[in-house]
Amino acid sequence: MAEAAEYKPGDFPYKEQDDRKQFCKFHYKGVLIVVIPLVFAPILLAENILVSRFIYITICLYLYYILNVMAQGATAFLYITFIPVLGIAGSGPVSNSYYTDLIFLTYGSVILGVMMDSSKLSERLAVIVIKICGSNIIVFQIFLVLVTALSSVLVNSTLIAAFWMKVALAVMTEFNEAGIVKMYSDEEPYERGSKPYPSRPAVGIYLTVCYASTLGGMISPLQDPNEALIGIFNKNLKGKVGAGSFLVLLIAPMILSMIVLSLWISCMFLGLAGGKVKQELAEGAGNRDGFKQAVADKGEKMGPWTIHTKLSLILILVTFLLMMTRKPGFMDGWDTISKKTTNGPSVTIIGMSILFFGIPANYMFCKYYMCRQPKKEGSVPSLLGWKAVNSNTPWGHIFMLAAGFSCVFSGQKAGFFDWLADSAKKSKMSKGTALMYGSALGALMTILAPATTLAKLGVPIMFGAGKNVAVPFATALHNQFMLPTSTPSNTIIAGWGNVRPFQFLLGGLVPTILMFVFILGFTMALGGTAFSGY
Numbered sequence: 001m002a003e004a005a006e007y008k009p010g011d012f013p014y015k016e017q018d019d020r021k022q023f024c025k026f027h028y029k030g031v032l033i034v035v036i037p038l039v040f041a042p043i044l045l046a047e048n049i050l051v052s053r054f055i056y057i058t059i060c061l062y063l064y065y066i067l068n069v070m071a072q073g074a075t076a077f078l079y080i081t082f083i084p085v086l087g088i089a090g091s092g093p094v095s096n097s098y099y100t101d102l103i104f105l106t107y108g109s110v111i112l113g114v115m116m117d118s119s120k121l122s123e124r125l126a127v128i129v130i131k132i133c134g135s136n137i138i139v140f141q142i143f144l145v146l147v148t149a150l151s152s153v154l155v156n157s158t159l160i161a162a163f164w165m166k167v168a169l170a171v172m173t174e175f176n177e178a179g180i181v182k183m184y185s186d187e188e189p190y191e192r193g194s195k196p197y198p199s200r201p202a203v204g205i206y207l208t209v210c211y212a213s214t215l216g217g218m219i220s221p222l223q224d225p226n227e228a229l230i231g232i233f234n235k236n237l238k239g240k241v242g243a244g245s246f247l248v249l250l251i252a253p254m255i256l257s258m259i260v261l262s263l264w265i266s267c268m269f270l271g272l273a274g275g276k277v278k279q280e281l282a283e284g285a286g287n288r289d290g291f292k293q294a295v296a297d298k299g300e301k302m303g304p305w306t307i308h309t310k311l312s313l314i315l316i317l318v319t320f321l322l323m324m325t326r327k328p329g330f331m332d333g334w335d336t337i338s339k340k341t342t343n344g345p346s347v348t349i350i351g352m353s354i355l356f357f358g359i360p361a362n363y364m365f366c367k368y369y370m371c372r373q374p375k376k377e378g379s380v381p382s383l384l385g386w387k388a389v390n391s392n393t394p395w396g397h398i399f400m401l402a403a404g405f406s407c408v409f410s411g412q413k414a415g416f417f418d419w420l421a422d423s424a425k426k427s428k429m430s431k432g433t434a435l436m437y438g439s440a441l442g443a444l445m446t447i448l449a450p451a452t453t454l455a456k457l458g459v460p461i462m463f464g465a466g467k468n469v470a471v472p473f474a475t476a477l478h479n480q481f482m483l484p485t486s487t488p489s490n491t492i493i494a495g496w497g498n499v500r501p502f503q504f505l506l507g508g509l510v511p512t513i514l515m516f517v518f519i520l521g522f523t524m525a526l527g528g529t530a531f532s533g534y
Contacts, residue, residue: 029069036063053086054414058407062448065400066483066501072396076403079410089413097409098402101344102158102224102452106398106488108349109162112316113496114392115356115384116166119312120302126170127299135180135291137201137270137281144168144205145212145262149254152216155320156223156345161213161489163316165496168205174298178291182280195498200277204269206497207507210489211261211481215254217489218478219247222328223345225455229474232455236463236470239532243328249475249530253518257511264510308361312383315359319352356384394495397484404449404485408457417461424465434468439520442476443512450487451477471534475523479515481508 040059046052057078064075080098084091116122133140144164152160176183184196198206217223221230221243233241263272271278326348327335335343361383411417424437441462445454454477462470480486483504484494493499527534 029067032067032069033064036060036069048415048419050086050088050414051416051419054083054088054411054416057082057086058411058448061403061407062483065485066505068500072400076396076399079403079406083406083410083413088410093413094406094410097406098399100402100405100453101346102450102488103398103402103405104346104350105156105158105344106401106491107393108346108353109159109488109492110393110398110495111353111356111384111389112159112319112349113162113166113492114389115312116163116316117392118384118388119308119361120306121309121312121316122166122170124302124305124309125167126174127295127302129167129171130174130295135175135178137175137181137205138266138272140171141205141208141266141270142262144208145258148209148212149216149258152213153220154222154324156323157213157217157220158345158488158492159319159323159349160216161210162492164213165206165209165493168209169496172202172205174295178294180291198497198499200269201271201281202497203499203503203507204265206493206499207269207504208261208265210487210493211265211508211511212258213489214478214480214487215257215261219250219254221246222324222326224452225474225477227327228452228455229459229477232459232463233471233474233531236460237467237531237533239534241531241533245530249522249526250478250519253515253522256518257515260514261511265507268507308383311359311361312356315352315355315383319349322348322352357382357386359383392496394492397491397495401450401485401488401491405453407449408445408453412457412461417458418464421462421465421469424469429468431468434466435472435520435524438462438465438469438472439476439516439523442473443479443516446477446480447482447486447512449485451480467534471527471531472520472523475519475527476516479512479519481511481515483508 037060040056043052043056043059046055061075061078064070064078065072069075080091080094083089083094113122116125129140129143133143148160148164151164172181172183175181181201182199183202185199187197189195189197218226220226226246230241230243230245233245266272269277271281322334323345325333326343326345327333337343359382361381420441424434429437442454445458455474459470459474459477462473480490481504483501484490484499486504490504494501494504
């Protein structure tokens with residue numbers, strides 16, 4: 001039994017022991033791997049064979065994911081194994097569904113964020129933010145809500161989430177070092193030696209970034225899903241749907257949801273409602289007097305901006321500009337360079353990422369346009385190296401996001417969306433019932449998979465049930481708060497911040513419910529105004 005007492009999760013090879021308490025503590029996940037498929041096996045007896053098989057494997061996959069019964073990277077590839085075996089789709093198409101334009105947008109956004117750290121840009125921006133917000137974490141959260149949402153409207157929610165997350169991480173590091181806010185919890189990670197779990201205040205700040213970026217993107221015609229939905233609506237509705245349609249419908253839900261977001265996150269994670277977190281933050285307040293001076297001293301110690309930092313910022317601003325002008329909606333953008341092909345957002349960020357890797361960062365290259373003698377002669381490193389990217393990319397989380405894409409693809413091949421549309425059509429719903437049905441389905445599906453994929457693959461099929469179902473289904477796709485797989489923004493924040501799925505469920509519950517009510521109400525009131533022909 002001495003060996004049993006020394007046993008820790010993550011030890012390999014595992015030591016044999018017969019202590020029942022140790023089994024319950026460390027091995028219950030192994031039991032769930034077997035129990036979950038057995039409990040839901042009766043679903044396979046349903047009449048519609050392929051649909052029931054798809055629902056069954058999807059329930060198992062997402063329960064494995066939420067309960068963390070095994071590594072995300074392994075869970076993510078269950079579709080690749082079982083969708084072909086279950087006769088839903090071939091392995092080739094299923095594998096291809098994991099690599100979409102949106103997944104490369106996610107990769108590129110991660111690369112941009114890593115470059116911010118490599119060039120120390122995130123630290124310098126953090127110093128500026130701290131000078132604006134001070135050491136009050138509530139003020140910092142409100143600042144993040146505003147700047148993240150507004151910049152997301154103009155650029156791209158995924159890219160903006162990566163940018164502000166790096167700034168937030170740098171600010172939280174300063175708070176942690178100064179004793180203002182504890183950045184990491186005392187909870188031991190299940191896998192020994194893995195990344196520590198964030199504290200509740202840190203989780204609140206990280207969720208603020210991804211949720212605010214989603215709220216900003218919901219009214220923007222510059223990005224998906226709105227970009228895709230405008231084209232789909234114009235094909236299926238008699239009237240003209242333009243760039244301002246989603247702005248008209250969703251501007252009020254966006255503003256209301258920003259208020260809800262700020263209050264809910266502050267209450268649940270930042271101690272606004274009292275409790276242990278508020279007490280801890282109050283204890284940290286005693287360190288605020290010297291904090292401002294410490295930040296000022298750090299700014300002086302960092303010295304003037306280096307060429308590396310300046311180049312990084314310039315390239316990031318160029319990336320933002322290219323994103324804004326790709327397909328602005330109210331005029332032709334550079335996407336129209338080729339009339340035969342489309343240039344998705346991944347073209348911009350991956351193209352710029354090549355420059356991040358290719359442009360040298362020191363005097364040997366920059367002396368031709370920045371006449372400053374280097375402090376030290378040496379080789380010519382690029383702005384960003386692959387080693388930094390490889391070690392800071394949340395591969396497991398991105399694979400799980402890819403599984404979200406495959407979920408929609410597999411559902412399409414299984415006839416799941418056709419089944420939903422046919423069921424609605426046969427029931428001959430009233431307009432009010434159709435509104436509720438479409439909104440509920442859209443909100444539920446976008447918990448599991450990104451809205452862009454659902455818009456491109458699911459919405460056209462839902463028009464088979466009629467516009468009264470399809471339009472509410474489409475507008476509800478902006479309700480993307482409940483899981484890291486709901487949107488690439490959530491994925492990036494979950495990976496860098498080590499935020500677990502249950503924390504997304506906790507943080508996103510109230511925003512999801514109220515967003516559902518807001519979108520439902522405004523679709524009912526303004527749907528005909530925003531979407532001519534609805």
